[in-house]
Amino acid sequence: MLRKKNGIWRCLAVPVLAVFVVFASLTQPAWAGRKSQDKKAKTEQKKSAADTSSEQLAESASKADASQYVGEETCLQCHEDMAKSFDEGPHWKTLQDQRRGPAFQGCEACHGPGKAHAESADPTKIIRFTGLSKTEVSRRCLQCHQYGQEHENFLRSAHQKNNVGCTDCHSIHHANVAKNLLVKAQPLLCYSCHLDVKPAFSMPYHHKVNEGLIACTNCHNPHGGFITRQLRSTAGQDVLCFNCHTDKAGPFAFEHAPAKTEGCVACHMPHGSPNPRLLRRSQVNLLCLECHTLTVDQLAPAIPTFHNQAQKYQACTMCHMAIHGSNTDHFFFKP
Numbered sequence: 001m002l003r004k005k006n007g008i009w010r011c012l013a014v015p016v017l018a019v020f021v022v023f024a025s026l027t028q029p030a031w032a033g034r035k036s037q038d039k040k041a042k043t044e045q046k047k048s049a050a051d052t053s054s055e056q057l058a059e060s061a062s063k064a065d066a067s068q069y070v071g072e073e074t075c076l077q078c079h080e081d082m083a084k085s086f087d088e089g090p091h092w093k094t095l096q097d098q099r100r101g102p103a104f105q106g107c108e109a110c111h112g113p114g115k116a117h118a119e120s121a122d123p124t125k126i127i128r129f130t131g132l133s134k135t136e137v138s139r140r141c142l143q144c145h146q147y148g149q150e151h152e153n154f155l156r157s158a159h160q161k162n163n164v165g166c167t168d169c170h171s172i173h174h175a176n177v178a179k180n181l182l183v184k185a186q187p188l189l190c191y192s193c194h195l196d197v198k199p200a201f202s203m204p205y206h207h208k209v210n211e212g213l214i215a216c217t218n219c220h221n222p223h224g225g226f227i228t229r230q231l232r233s234t235a236g237q238d239v240l241c242f243n244c245h246t247d248k249a250g251p252f253a254f255e256h257a258p259a260k261t262e263g264c265v266a267c268h269m270p271h272g273s274p275n276p277r278l279l280r281r282s283q284v285n286l287l288c289l290e291c292h293t294l295t296v297d298q299l300a301p302a303i304p305t306f307h308n309q310a311q312k313y314q315a316c317t318m319c320h321m322a323i324h325g326s327n328t329d330h331f332f333f334k335p
């Protein structure tokens with residue numbers, strides 16, 4: 001079979017391979033240790049030869065030795081239609097990296113050792129992702145993708161906990177958006193499950209997510225994290241909002257306390273709002289007075305008695321203009 005592709009990469013592979021050979025010989029003890037482990041694994045593998053379901057195959061995949069792998073060229077002899085998605089997607093790059101052996105290369109990096117299947121063409125002898133639980137699918141992907149801040153918290157994410165796995169958002173062979181192998185483009189991808197947040201982005205004032213100016217993933221990490229709402233940083237610290245609204249970051253000589261303690265969401269609705277400036281209240285004085293009255297909040301001083309709310313003192317930010325903090329004025333009259 002002819003596949004006129006990867007020519008450059010196959011050439012590159014030679015020097016790369018040479019580097020790996022040197023690397024491998026330097027790390028001899030680790031490799032030697034693994035071989036004896038593999039022998040033990042082989043006998044265990046024999047014992048479970050009758051196992052056929054994808055779950056069981058997935059479980060035993062980590063124990064298979066190199067001889068159980070046939071390489072992607074063999075797979076493609078029968079599955080020619082998979083060549084395009086494999087070659088044009090990112091995962092052909094796994095062929096370049098030989099450090100961890102055939103279990104981490106090509107088709108079999110995901111589908112597990114394929115010798116038994118390639119010889120019999122029996123679909124029950126290969127890992128079919130449709131036969132795996134969401135968690136098990138994600139675990140297979142995480143073998144390679146669990147490193148780095150972006151993905152390391154997936155197993156404790158709200159998505160994983162609610163049975164949403166990698167293949168709900170990504171498709172290896174049938175991606176509709178090539179970049180990041182997404183099943184759908186944002187924000188439709190997210191709306192397909194989060195219909196409840198959609199109306200906020202159609203409000204008169206909203207972050208322009210539907211218009212493509214910013215994405216859900218600018219603020220949320222779909223792969224999870226330590227922070228509530230899968231936010232990329234805390235609403236309290238607001239590093240999140242400062243990514244774009246740098247002028248609000250300060251530090252200011254005179255900080256407006258809630259911007260630091262409760263964060264931007266104390267006053268703004270992050271998705272969208274019926275009110276200008278994404279404010280939580282339709283009139284700014286109502287917003288301010290939630291805190292600046294005698295009774296509600298001891299931390300915030302009540303407005304002075306001369307602030308007659310029937311008159312000009314309604315428009316608080318006319319005078320207290322530097323509401324996010326000021327370097328010159330205690331009362332935020334000037335920036």
Ligand code: HEC
Pocket residue numbers: 070071072074075076077078079107108111113114115117118119120121122123126127128129130
């Ligand atoms: C000798 C031909 C042959 C070879 C070689 C082969 N397969 Fe298959 N494979 C088949 C046939 C036939 C089926 C069943 C087709 C079907 O059910 O649509 C199948 C089914 C599958 C399935 C399940 C498809 C589904 O619809 O659930 C996967 C996954 C798969 N093969 C992956 C591989 C991988 C990975 C390799 C290389 C390690 C490989 N195959 C090598 C012939 C082959």
Ligand code: HEC
Pocket residue numbers: 072075076079082083086091106107108109110111129130167170171172173174
């Ligand atoms: C990065 C992981 C990964 C790699 C690499 C990979 N696959 Fe798949 N494969 C999957 C997943 C996940 C599915 C389940 C369907 C889906 O989500 O697209 C799948 C489905 C399949 C199917 C079922 C039919 C279909 O269209 O969905 C076949 C056959 C298959 N793969 C063969 C291959 C072959 C052959 C290769 C190598 C050329 C390969 N796969 C490489 C992850 C992978």
Ligand code: HEC
Pocket residue numbers: 138139141142145150151154159164165166167168169170180182186217218222223
């Ligand atoms: C809820 C949907 C969703 C789930 C579940 C999900 N992803 Fe993603 N993933 C995305 C989106 C959206 C992007 C693009 C992010 C961007 O544009 O900033 C992405 C990007 C990526 C990237 C490339 C970008 C990068 O920064 O590294 C990888 C790799 C990836 N995901 C792997 C995974 C793996 C592995 C899993 C399962 C453990 C997974 N994803 C689960 C939605 C998801």
Ligand code: HEC
Pocket residue numbers: 090091093094103104105109110137140141142143144145166167170172178179180181
């Ligand atoms: C054998 C290791 C390995 C496994 C297993 C693996 N990947 Fe990858 N993945 C890679 C490599 C290598 C890249 C390319 C990274 C790069 O280009 O820097 C990649 C890239 C990606 C990307 C980024 C695509 C882009 O456009 O940048 C996504 C998304 C992704 N993988 C999802 C998955 C999913 C989902 C699974 C499980 C079905 C999976 N991967 C399994 C090694 C792996």
Ligand code: HEC
Pocket residue numbers: 158159162164168169186189190191192193194216217220221222228229230231
């Ligand atoms: C396959 C369905 C599905 C897709 C697609 C999906 N999610 Fe989710 N997501 C869920 C479920 C289920 C939960 C947990 C229940 C809940 O809080 O709504 C969740 C939780 C979340 C949470 C945490 C909510 C909280 O209250 O803590 C955020 C944030 C989130 N998803 C963002 C996204 C983003 C951004 C995307 C698109 C990249 C996305 N989701 C795509 C199903 C999905």
Ligand code: HEC
Pocket residue numbers: 187190191194197201207209214215216217218219220229231235265270271
């Ligand atoms: C400008 C940043 C930003 C963007 C863009 C954004 N979010 Fe949020 N999102 C937040 C913040 C901040 C919260 C937490 C609100 C709170 O705690 O009061 C949140 C909360 C959520 C929640 C939890 C439930 C809720 O309504 O409070 C979900 C689900 C969610 N976002 C999904 C999405 C989806 C889907 C998109 C894209 C369509 C998106 N977000 C775009 C900042 C953003």
Ligand code: HEC
Pocket residue numbers: 206207208213214215218219240241242243244245264265268270276277278279
């Ligand atoms: C990825 C960049 C980005 C992030 C992150 C971001 N914003 Fe925005 N924001 C924008 C852009 C761009 C606009 C103005 C463009 C538009 O929508 O008309 C905007 C507009 C606003 C407005 C309205 C300004 C006006 O003049 O009406 C407010 C308020 C706001 N953002 C608050 C926040 C808060 C709070 C957060 C954190 C939860 C946040 N933003 C995170 C990019 C971002």
Ligand code: HEC
Pocket residue numbers: 238241242245248249256258259263264265266267268277279284317321323324
């Ligand atoms: C105490 C309430 C409050 C907090 C906390 C707050 N804001 Fe505001 N913000 C306002 C008010 C009120 C306006 C409207 C000002 C006006 O109309 O002159 C505004 C306006 C804005 C605007 C649009 C006008 C401009 O100055 O650029 C942006 C962007 C914005 N805020 C971002 C943020 C960010 C980011 C944070 C978190 C650091 C934050 N805000 C925290 C009350 C607040």
Ligand code: HEC
Pocket residue numbers: 256257258262266267284287288289290291292299300301316317320323330331332
């Ligand atoms: C979430 C509660 C909250 C909201 C909403 C809020 N503030 Fe504040 N504000 C505070 C706190 C707490 C302080 C700090 C008091 C201190 O440092 O002793 C403060 C301080 C101030 C000060 C300085 C007072 C002084 O004596 O130094 C002014 C002026 C002020 N706020 C005006 C406003 C205006 C105008 C609004 C509406 C746009 C507003 N605040 C909204 C909580 C709030």
Ligand code: HEC
Pocket residue numbers: 284285288289292301302303304307312313314315316317318319320331
């Ligand atoms: C016409 C200008 C103007 C408007 C409008 C205005 N203020 Fe003031 N504000 C002042 C002045 C002047 C002071 C007193 C400064 C001083 O004591 O030196 C003040 C002081 C304050 C203080 C500090 C009180 C203290 O004891 O430390 C707070 C809080 C405050 N204003 C909140 C508000 C709120 C909330 C609104 C809207 C409901 C508002 N202001 C509207 C001019 C204004």
